Amino acid sequence: MPHDTSLLDPPGARGTAPAAAPSAHDDLRALEAGLDRLQTDADERPGPWKVFTRSVLPPILFVIALIVAWQLYIVIAQPRPDIVPGPLDVAAALGQAWESGRLQTAVATSLERGLLGFVIAVAVGTPLGLLLAEVKPLRRAVGPIISGLQVLPSVAWVPAAILWFGLSDATVYFVVLMGAIPSIVNGLIAGVEQVPPQLRRVGTVLGAGPWRLATLVVLPAALPGYVAGLKQGWAFSWRSLMAAEIITTGGMIGFGLGSMLNQSRELADISAVLATILVILAIGILIELVFFAPLERRMLRRRGLLQGASR
Amino acid sequence: MSGQTAIRIEHLGKRFGAGPVVLDDVNLDVAAGEFVCLLGASGCGKSTLLNLIAGLDQPTTGSITTPSEGAAVMFQESALMPWLTAAQNVELALRLRRVARGERRAQALELLATVNLADASAKRPHELSGGMRQRVALARALAQDRPVLLMDEPFAALDAITRDLLHEELERVWRLTGRTIVFVTHNVREAARLGQRIVLLSSRPGRVAGEWRIDAAEGRRIESPEVAALSLEITAELRKEIRRNAA
Helix, strand or coil, rough: HHHHHHCCCCCCCCCCCCHHHHHHHHHHHHHHHHHHHHHHHCCCCCHHHHHHHHHHHHHHHHHHHHHHHHHHHHHHCCCCCCCCCCCHHHHHHHHHHHHCCCHHHHHHHHHHHHHHHHHHHHHHHHHHHHHHHHHHHHHHHHHHHHHHHHHCCHHHHHHHHHHCCCCCHHHHHHHHHHHHHHHHHHHHHHHHHHCCCCHHHHHHHHHCHHHHHHHHHHHCCCCCHHHHHHHHHHHHHHHHHHHHHHHHCCCCCCCCHHHHHHHHHHCCCCCHHHHHHHHHHHHHHHHHHHHHHHHHHHHHHCCCCCCCCCC | CCCCCEEEEEEEEECCCCCCCEEEEHHHHHCCCCCCCCCCCCCCHHHHHHHHCCCCCCCCEEEEEECCCCEEEEEECCCCCCHHHHHHHHHHHHHHHHCCHHHHHHEEEEEEEEHCCHHHCCCHHCCCCCCHHHHHHHHHHHHHCCCEEEECCCCCCCCCCHHHHHHHHECCCCEHHHCCCEEEEEHHHHHHCCCEEEEEEEECCCCCEEEEEEECCCCCCCCCCHHHHHHHHHHHCCCHHHHHHHC
């Protein structure tokens, strides 16, 4: 089909004359640049205003609506204040706890335990997860037990921990670790399992040995699963911590949010109970928002896995 | 055949476990700097043959001699690391080749410029089109700096216009770098467009069923009459091979 050649054939490039070669290359360069431009769009990031109206504003509006509905219920139904307090009562209880310094102590104690426990869980869970992911016979043996541990509520360890460690911080940390480590291990194993075999093959072809294949290819490729595991691990350690703190009070154990919750229950102070629950919830949300959400979003955007960011 | 032999395949046979024979008594010599296309229908074991040459798999019988430096491989999927930019993907190959840290960046940019992607060095794979990804993969394969480049249907998933341009690009890079290229494809025209020599493999078991040598110099195109004529001839032979399987 001779009429087709005019489209891509620069005049003079056919004859293979050496003088024509650079111009043919320039022509190819221009063609490729044009096609590249046609086949890709600029990766647009939403502006700060759009981020605010799209992801910050809606939950804030919803929370305000909830509080308004709550207050309306109090005004209209007038329930007994010692059973259903209003938002103002709860705010007052919060203020009281702040003034007495109990709130600050409790938040500081619980956060310290939660974060420290989480860091230890990461330090233990990561090598353990890698080992189980890469050594198949070991995973077949230990894998089901680790998955089982994830299902077992870590509160179940509290009685055993009290018998082993007494009423000390070791009991609290033990329960936190039993809650968080299985999640982190499982997340890492799942992440490694989802690494496309093609990437491993490329790594081998490029000349990577087992160690460099693991560190340069498999681990980074498994990062999304690992981060998901970390996120869940944090949620489990925070939950386990609260359970442990509610159950184990007295002895040498410091005063945490769980202890505060339990104390308020003993005093039958429903406003203080609700206030403490809200603080526990708020801390969980805050850690998710300031730490995990940006980490996850950045990682997914880099890999083109975020909706709206990829073509 | 000019120059010394880069790849020598003698009486090569391959079967997986107790399965059917995939390759049977394959004999093939590839000269240094030659561009050979391996052509065949599905099930002819062309990818298996490529994996054997790459050393990703071991032959059952016979032998394969390849340069001691080994071979670079390019797959149908670009298989770029999604968390690395184009330049970092090329740098990874350099790093695994133990190129000094300080030199990697400059070399990677140079290799990307070779495939006309100097401007896309900071982009991540998901921001690139399919054709651009394959060019990054080509730059990465070149970064391995091995005398032999094995390509397993690298352009099969691309649209016709992009593929046409990449044919030109590959031919240019081949002339520039003097690599020995073994290019696996099921596209007869692609083989006739690119190869200096076309080797047709029969299916089940894979054997060398025919060979064509092309003397035409630079400037061949997919729509050139000589490519069309050769394609007709090879297609007729390929169909004969496929028909044999009907019985």
